[in-house]
Amino acid sequence: MAGARPTIRAISESVGCSVTTVSMVLSGRAEEFRISAATRDRIIQTAREMNYQPNLHARNLRFGTSNIVAIMVPTLTHRFFSGMAEAFERLARTNGLFPLIIATHHDKTEELDAIDYFISQNVDCVFTANSAAMSEVSKTCRRARLKQIVIDAHNGGGGHVVTTDSFAAAQVLTTRLLQRIAAAKKSGPVYFVGGMPDHSVTRRRLDGFLAALSAHAIAFEGEKPFVPTPFNAGQAREVFADMFARSEKFAGIFVNSLAVMEGLLLYFRQNRERCREVRYAVFDYHPFMEAVDLDYVCVRQNAETMMSMAFSIYLKGLDAGGDQIHFAPYELIESEPIR
Amino acid sequence: MAGARPTIRAISESVGCSVTTVSMVLSGRAEEFRISAATRDRIIQTAREMNYQPNLHARNLRFGTSNIVAIMVPTLTHRFFSGMAEAFERLARTNGLFPLIIATHHDKTEELDAIDYFISQNVDCVFTANSAAMSEVSKTCRRARLKQIVIDAHNGGGGHVVTTDSFAAAQVLTTRLLQRIAAAKKSGPVYFVGGMPDHSVTRRRLDGFLAALSAHAIAFEGEKPFVPTPFNAGQAREVFADMFARSEKFAGIFVNSLAVMEGLLLYFRQNRERCREVRYAVFDYHPFMEAVDLDYVCVRQNAETMMSMAFSIYLKGLDAGGDQIHFAPYELIESEPIR
DNA sequence: CTGAAAGCGCTTACAG
DNA sequence: CTGAAAGCGCTTACAG
Numbered sequence: 203m204a205g206a207r208p209t210i211r212a213i214s215e216s217v218g219c220s221v222t223t224v225s226m227v228l229s230g231r232a233e234e235f236r237i238s239a240a241t242r243d244r245i246i247q248t249a250r251e252m253n254y255q256p257n258l259h260a261r262n263l264r265f266g267t268s269n270i271v272a273i274m275v276p277t278l279t280h281r282f283f284s285g286m287a288e289a290f291e292r293l294a295r296t297n298g299l300f301p302l303i304i305a306t307h308h309d310k311t312e313e314l315d316a317i318d319y320f321i322s323q324n325v326d327c328v329f330t331a332n333s334a335a336m337s338e339v340s341k342t343c344r345r346a347r348l349k350q351i352v353i354d355a356h357n358g359g360g361g362h363v364v365t366t367d368s369f370a371a372a373q374v375l376t377t378r379l380l381q382r383i384a385a386a387k388k389s390g391p392v393y394f395v396g397g398m399p400d401h402s403v404t405r406r407r408l409d410g411f412l413a414a415l416s417a418h419a420i421a422f423e424g425e426k427p428f429v430p431t432p433f434n435a436g437q438a439r440e441v442f443a444d445m446f447a448r449s450e451k452f453a454g455i456f457v458n459s460l461a462v463m464e465g466l467l468l469y470f471r472q473n474r475e476r477c478r479e480v481r482y483a484v485f486d487y488h489p490f491m492e493a494v495d496l497d498y499v500c501v502r503q504n505a506e507t508m509m510s511m512a513f514s515i516y517l518k519g520l521d522a523g524g525d526q527i528h529f530a531p532y533e534l535i536e537s538e539p540i541r
Numbered sequence: 542m543a544g545a546r547p548t549i550r551a552i553s554e555s556v557g558c559s560v561t562t563v564s565m566v567l568s569g570r571a572e573e574f575r576i577s578a579a580t581r582d583r584i585i586q587t588a589r590e591m592n593y594q595p596n597l598h599a600r601n602l603r604f605g606t607s608n609i610v611a612i613m614v615p616t617l618t619h620r621f622f623s624g625m626a627e628a629f630e631r632l633a634r635t636n637g638l639f640p641l642i643i644a645t646h647h648d649k650t651e652e653l654d655a656i657d658y659f660i661s662q663n664v665d666c667v668f669t670a671n672s673a674a675m676s677e678v679s680k681t682c683r684r685a686r687l688k689q690i691v692i693d694a695h696n697g698g699g700g701h702v703v704t705t706d707s708f709a710a711a712q713v714l715t716t717r718l719l720q721r722i723a724a725a726k727k728s729g730p731v732y733f734v735g736g737m738p739d740h741s742v743t744r745r746r747l748d749g750f751l752a753a754l755s756a757h758a759i760a761f762e763g764e765k766p767f768v769p770t771p772f773n774a775g776q777a778r779e780v781f782a783d784m785f786a787r788s789e790k791f792a793g794i795f796v797n798s799l800a801v802m803e804g805l806l807l808y809f810r811q812n813r814e815r816c817r818e819v820r821y822a823v824f825d826y827h828p829f830m831e832a833v834d835l836d837y838v839c840v841r842q843n844a845e846t847m848m849s850m851a852f853s854i855y856l857k858g859l860d861a862g863g864d865q866i867h868f869a870p871y872e873l874i875e876s877e878p879i880r
Numbered sequence: 881c882t883g884a885a886a887g888c889g890c891t892t893a894c895a896g
Numbered sequence: 897c898t899g900a901a902a903g904c905g906c907t908t909a910c911a912g
Contacts, residue, residue, distance in 0.1 A: 260889035493806035599905035
C-alpha cells in the first residue's frame with residue numbers, strides 16, 4: 203500500500219542511472235544538463251510505465267514554496283461565491299497554481315483555522331471573500347507573511363482589495379427602485395432588509411441606500427428602515443412574514459443578498475398578490491430570478507471579472523503599485539415592470 | 542520572506558532544548574515521553590509567541606500520508622454540487638481531514654489532471670461525482686492505489702458507489718408527471734430534454750422515463766422522445782425555443798438537470814403562457830424554483846445525505862463490506878397544480 | 881528526562 | 897555527460 207508509489211529512486215534503479223539524472227530529466231532540463239538522448243528517453247519511458255507522479259510534499263519542502271493559492275468564501279451554495287470559486291480555480295490552474303477552496307460559513311473560528319491551515323500548507327496567497335473576522339484574518343496573514351487579497355469586502359486596515367463599490371452600487375440601485383415606484387404611481391416607505399449591523403459590507407450598502415433616499419427627499423417616518431436579519435433564508439422568510447403582516451403599506455424593499463431573497467421567495471409562494479404590490483431592489487443576482495414574476499431591479503456583480511482583477515494583482519506582485527482599493531464593474535438587471 | 546516561518550528548530554534554539562523535545566511536546570506527547578512540565582510549558586509558550594504552525598509538507602513527507610480527502614465535481618455553480626462540496630468539506634474537517642475541492646467542468650482532461658494532482662498530493666481518498674471520464678478515472682485511481690468513492694453516478698467497473706437510483710427515481714417522477722397531466726385533462730406526447738447520449742446517468746434516467754411511459758401504455762408517435770442537449774443553459778434555451786415553435790402540442794417535458802431547467806426559464810420569461818400549458822418533471826431541485834409559476838414535480842436529491850453515506854463508507858474503511866452500490870434517499874417536490 | 885541521528889522524496893550546487 | 901552529497905522540516909526509534 204504505502205510503498206506502492208514509485209519515486210525517482212525507483213526509476214533510477216530501474217533505468218540504471220542516478221536519481222540526479224532522473225530528476226533533471228523529469229523536470230524538463232535534460233538538454234540544459236546535456237543528458238544523452240538515450241538516457242533521457244529511457245527515463246521518460248520508465249516514468250510513464252511506472253505511472254510516476256512527483257511527490258509534491260517533498261518538492262514543496264525542498265523549495266519552501268507550495269504553488270498553492272487559496273480562496274476563502276463564506277459558502278459555496280450561493281451562486282455569487284460559487285462563481286467566484288470556479289473562476290478562481292480556473293485562473294489558478296491556467297497559471298500552473300493549485301487552487302484551494304474553503305467555505306467558512308461566516309464563522310470566525312473556521313476562518314482563523316483555515317488561515318492557520320494555509321500557513322501550514324505554505325500557501326502563497328489567500329483571497330478572502332467577505333470574511334466575518336476581517337481584521338483578525340488580515341492580522342494573522344500579515345504576521346505569517348501570507349499574502350492576502352480581499353475580495354468583495356472593504357478592508358479597513360489597508361492591503362489589496364477588489365470589490366464592488368457597495369455604497370455607489372446601493373445608491374444607484376435604490377435610485378432605480380425609487381424611480382420604478384414612482385413610475386408605477388405607488389408611494390410609501392422603503393425598507394432595507396438583510397445583513398447584520400456589524401457587517402461592514404451591509405453597512406456600506408445601507409449608507410448608499412440612505413443616501414439615495416435623502417437625495418429624493420424621502421424622510422423615513424417612524425422607525426428605522428433597516429430590518430436586520432442573518433443571511434439565512436428561513437430566518438429571512440419570518441422577517442418578511444412579519445413585515446407583510448403589518449398594516450403599513452410600504453412601496454419597496456431593498457433585499458440585501460440572495461439568501462434574503464430566497465427567504466422572500468419562500469414567503470412569495472404563499473402570498474403572491476401581496477408580494478407583487480411591492481417593488482424590489484436586490485443586491486445580488488441569480489439567473490432563476492429572471493423567471494420570477496416580481497417587479498425588481500438587481501445588481502449583478504461579476505464574480506469572474508472581480509476574480510480576474512484580483513488574480514492579475516497577484517500575478518503582477520502585491521508590492522507593485524502599493525495597496526489599493528480596486529472597484530469591480532457590475533450591471534443592473536431589471537424585470538419588466540408589473541402592471 | 543522565506544525564512545520568516547518559525548520551525549521547531551527555531552523554537553528549540555529559543556528555548557534551549559533539542560528539536561526532539563519540541564516535536565514531542567507539540568504533538569501532545571509530552572507526558573508519554575516524560576518531559577518536565579517546565580520544559581513543556583516553555584516550549585508551548587514560545588511556539589505560541591512565534592506563531593508556530595507546523596510545515597505540513599514536511600510532516601506529510603515523513604508520514605507518507607497526507608490526511609487529505611478530495612472531491613471532484615463537474616461544477617460548483619449548481620446547487621446540488623455546491624451543496625455536496627460543502628457537506629464534504631464539513632465532514633472532512635470535523636474528522637480532522639483536509640478537504641480538497643476541484644471542479645472539472647465535464648472535461649476529461651481536467652478530470653485526469655485532477656487525479657494526477659491528487660496522487661501527487663498523496664490524497665487518501667477521492668470522491669468523484671458524476672465524472673465524464675468515469676472509467677479512465679477509476680482505472681487511474683486503482684493503479685495509484687488512490688481510494689475512490691463514486692457519488693451520484695453508477696460505475697460499471699465495481700468500486701464503491703453512492704447514488705440516487707436514477708432509473709427508479711426517473712420512473713417515479715415520470716409517473717407523477719403523467720398523473721398530473723391526466724388530472725389536468727391534458728394529453729399529448731412527453732419529451733425528455735437534456736443530457737447527452739453517452740452520459741451514463743442520463744441513460745439510466747431516460748430508461749426509467751421510458752419504462753414509466755410504457756407502463757402507462759403511452760406509445761410515442763413518430764420521433765424519439767429524447768432531445769439531447771449539453772448541460773448548458775444557453776444551448777438548452779435554444780432547444781426549448783425550437784420545441785415550442787413547432788406546431789405539435791406536447792403535454793409534458795422531463796427536464797434533465799437544473800442547467801437545462803435554467804434554459805427553460807430563460808425561454809419562459811418571454812413566453813409565459815405557452816410554457817404554462819405544459820407540465821414538467823425536473824430531475825433536480827433549486828429553492829428558487831418554488832417561486833416560479835409553472836406546473837412541475839421535481840426530484841430533490843439530498844446532497845448532504847449522499848455525502849454522509851459516502852463519508853461513513855470511507856471512515857469504516859473501503860475494504861469493510863466489499864464493493865456495493867448504495868442508494869441515497871430523495872424526495873419529490875411538487876408545485877401547486879396550475880388551473 | 882533529553883539529545884543525536886536517520887530518513888521521508890525531491891532538487892541543486894559541486895565534482896568529476 | 898553523470899553521480900554523491902547536502903538539506904528542506906518533521907518524527908521516531910535508539911541511546912544515554
